[in-house]
Amino acid sequence: MIFSKRFAVFVLRFLALGASISATTIMITSRETVEVLNIKFEAKYTNTPTFVYFVLMNAIASGYSLILLFFPAKNKFGHFILVLDLIMVLLLDSSISACLAIGQVAKKGNSHAGWLPICGQVHKFCDHAAIAVVAGFVASILYFIIVLYSIHNVMNLFTLKN
Amino acid sequence: MIFSKRFAVFVLRFLALGASISATTIMITSRETVEVLNIKFEAKYTNTPTFVYFVLMNAIASGYSLILLFFPAKNKFGHFILVLDLIMVLLLDSSISACLAIGQVAKKGNSHAGWLPICGQVHKFCDHAAIAVVAGFVASILYFIIVLYSIHNVMNLFTLKN
Numbered sequence: 001m002i003f004s005k006r007f008a009v010f011v012l013r014f015l016a017l018g019a020s021i022s023a024t025t026i027m028i029t030s031r032e033t034v035e036v037l038n039i040k041f042e043a044k045y046t047n048t049p050t051f052v053y054f055v056l057m058n059a060i061a062s063g064y065s066l067i068l069l070f071f072p073a074k075n076k077f078g079h080f081i082l083v084l085d086l087i088m089v090l091l092l093d094s095s096i097s098a099c100l101a102i103g104q105v106a107k108k109g110n111s112h113a114g115w116l117p118i119c120g121q122v123h124k125f126c127d128h129a130a131i132a133v134v135a136g137f138v139a140s141i142l143y144f145i146i147v148l149y150s151i152h153n154v155m156n157l158f159t160l161k162n
Numbered sequence: 163m164i165f166s167k168r169f170a171v172f173v174l175r176f177l178a179l180g181a182s183i184s185a186t187t188i189m190i191t192s193r194e195t196v197e198v199l200n201i202k203f204e205a206k207y208t209n210t211p212t213f214v215y216f217v218l219m220n221a222i223a224s225g226y227s228l229i230l231l232f233f234p235a236k237n238k239f240g241h242f243i244l245v246l247d248l249i250m251v252l253l254l255d256s257s258i259s260a261c262l263a264i265g266q267v268a269k270k271g272n273s274h275a276g277w278l279p280i281c282g283q284v285h286k287f288c289d290h291a292a293i294a295v296v297a298g299f300v301a302s303i304l305y306f307i308i309v310l311y312s313i314h315n316v317m318n319l320f321t322l323k324n
Binding site: 041043047048049050079082083086089090093094095096097098099100101102104105106110112113114115116118144147148151152 | 203205209210211212241244245248251252255256257258259260261262263264266267268272274275276277278280306309310313314
């Protein structure tokens with residue numbers, strides 16, 4: 001029973017690792033060079049601080065997932081690991097929301113602020129970045145499930161014993 | 163002992179209610195009219211979908227906090243309330259991160275995308291919105307503490323009984 005629970009969490013962490021590595025890689029490799037009015041312009045993630053933040057958070061999540069795959073949580077660290085998992089969900093959630101806010105401006109623009117939409121010019125870059133955000137979203141959902149699973153297990157044991 | 167724990171959570175929820183109501187109100191009342199090249203321009207939160215999202219999430223958090231103040235969690239709903247608290251942290255975290263991403267562009271602009279900074283023109287509006295985001299941040303920290311506190315209490319009881 002305990003083994004199968006550990007295995008379920010292991011699989012979830014493995015999938016989360018895959019999703020966050022994909023998110024990091026896809027965002028880093030998103031590049032598109034376009035020529036606007038004879039001026040060459042290269043769209044890349046380092047142009048936008050929000051995308052750099054996204055890459056950083058997903059790289060942290062990847063490293064964290066990798067460490068926990070090789071050093072599975074012992075019971076006495078369970079509490080601490082749950083809090084770390086929770087922080088990981090928050091960091092991923094934060095990076096996705098920030099990217100979506102910027103993506104919304106990139107796609108639709110903001111006429112009140114005078115910000116023009118740019119996805120018309122660099123649609124390949126925009127599509128790539130969108131796929132990266134989806135991968136980050138999958139990673140955050142997986143971490144959310146890990147957190148719910150841990151809370152649920154503890155709560156169930158708590159309820160049974162009392 | 164149980165009474166003092168309930169009281170601590172009550173105080174945290176009351177403070178979170180205050181913070182999220184402040185965040186909602188300050189963001190809604192942020193308005194500034196400026197004249198640029200003889201054209202009157204009004205900066206308000208409804209101009210930016212991200213700020214509308216922020217107001218909506220903080221309004222939801224306010225309503226949720228209010229309901230839980232009057233109907234304190236019974237033990238059998240503890241599990242469910244903890245998950246709702248967790249979702250509240252995620253929604254607030256998401257709304258703050260989205261606002262910070264937009265705020266960064268409003269303050270610094272993004273020369274690569276051709277988005278000019280606008281806080282120079284509407285600095286009063288920017289300052290107001292920044293205070294709202296700080297209030298939202300306080301609300302999310304308070305909810306994070308409530309979640310940690312709930313997890314900690316359950317874990318402690320679990321450890322003691324086993």
